[in-house]
Amino acid sequence: MKDIVAAYVGLTKPRVIELLLLTTVPVMFYAARGVPDLGLVVATVLGGAFSAGSASVFNCVYDRDIDEQMRRTRRRALPRHIVSPRAALVFGFVLAILSTAILLLWVNPLSAALSVAANAFYVFVYTMLLKRRTTQNIVWGGLAGCFPALIGWTAVTGSLSWTPVVLFLVVFFWTPPHTWALALRYREDYANVDVPMLPVVKPAHEVGRQIVIYSWVMVATSLALWPVADTSVVYPIAATLLGAVFLVEAHRMWRRARGTESLTVIQPMRLFHTSNLYLSLLFVAVAIDPLVTR
Template sequence: MTAVDSQVSTTSVDPAHLGGWATLKDVVAAYVGLMKPRVIELLLLTTVPVMFYAQRGVPALGLVVATVVGGTLSAGSANALNCVYDRDIDEQMRRTRRRALPRHMVSPRAAFVFGIALAVISTLVLGFFVNWLSSGLALAASAFYLFVYTMVLKRRTTQNIVWGGLAGCFPALIGWTAVTDSLAWPPVVLFLVVFLWTPPHTWALAMRYREDYAAVDVPMLPVRRSGEAVARQIVAYSWAMVAMSLALWPVADTGPVYPVAAVVLGGAFLVEAHLMWLRARRSDELSRIKPMRLFHWSNMYLSLLFVAVALDPLLTR
């Protein structure tokens, strides 16, 4: 979920004008780009550590590989279909102009077929090589992301990513069910941690690109509210997120590694959120608010928190 901060070109590239191997390379890269691999990286980072915790040790390598492959294809399917639906606004936004569809590297029809094929393959991979509960959860997450967030919420409400973000929480459940073939309270707590983490993370990015969202009439909260109002909500969600992260300790009866990490990481996140709020109260200029500081820290926070989830059973057995 890393933003593209560099300048982007609006030049379209026609694969037919490229030489043989260059054309193949660019087309493959375009299809991979449709899957949004940087987004998938973060989703997998909330899947695999939960598998370690559910196993209370190191899960079988084959199971991890099947879950990662199936999860990657499932998320890639949802992202590709999202690109098809959002291609009209992607052409106008600085952050998304270099995607495959705006650059005409892939046709909308080809991207649609690609997305559907990935959905079918991922469902079968997870169903046959992991279990059907995990397969069903992955399919539900993709469907929610496409039909609820992309088609309904994104262009209609400032709360789009609050509820649309539910789709990105499913990997915590899938990591658990891949090992146990059942649900329990610990993955639900981690699901809610990701749910509460999503608004601060995404609103910080949206604040950086609020002019882009305003230009295409996508009502992200930073487009409709002042920087101070957005930062205040970020602080509120951050406190709720940290409180929920600490709830895993009694719910899952963790060892000392996880709660110590949750306190330290959560404290640092709260400090950064409050500092951004103070800067936003003084000025509504992005150069003063510095929202990308919180955005980058939010990536590190979630990554390290879930690393602690994986390490806790390994270090406290």
């Protein structure tokens, strides 16, 4: 029973859920200009977690053929036949229904609609349409992962504004460097299953160049929140320092990729881990800013 429960939990990709919720809760703090209602936070987090988990389950069902062939994914529940595709589909639909019900009943219709849209976009646009067809798969498919910033804001305010849109764009421009660094590490896996991730079809130096471009745009977008949202100096100081660290690491990886395809030399996972830390701390700064200036 313990193994079966662990298998179902694994289908939801808990680490992805953690990252998505990390961009939801801080935005709620900023929207509330302080500490938001605890019940609202719990409902939004629970609904968001179920929604993201549902999308991940559907992704695992659709990609089970290639997951079985990739080192990074072959120990998931479906490739190991611990959970059947039918049972996984039922689980995914149950999570989706619970998510929508929670957000409708205890948050608001706009947040519920945004959650359903993100789920559908990830499954139908990214997983089924883009992932196996274009090098731009993660660029546009990554839009689904940007929705939590909007959901966190609408949960508190019931409406949209430019503030969550800027944070939405920060996550949008963050996604390619984050994902391409990981894809560079596992490019042989993607190549073996004919998934045209950018590191599969382009040399490492070109991947590094595009990562640097997206990184600069991401940092510039993060700083745009200062005038748009009228933050205190706490946020721009944090965004500048974190952005500088990210850019240094991105440029270093690009430089290491010149004239070599050796992953030992390029060390793409350094940038991947840096990207996780960057996004986490940036959104912590978003949450802290209104608390400092109250």
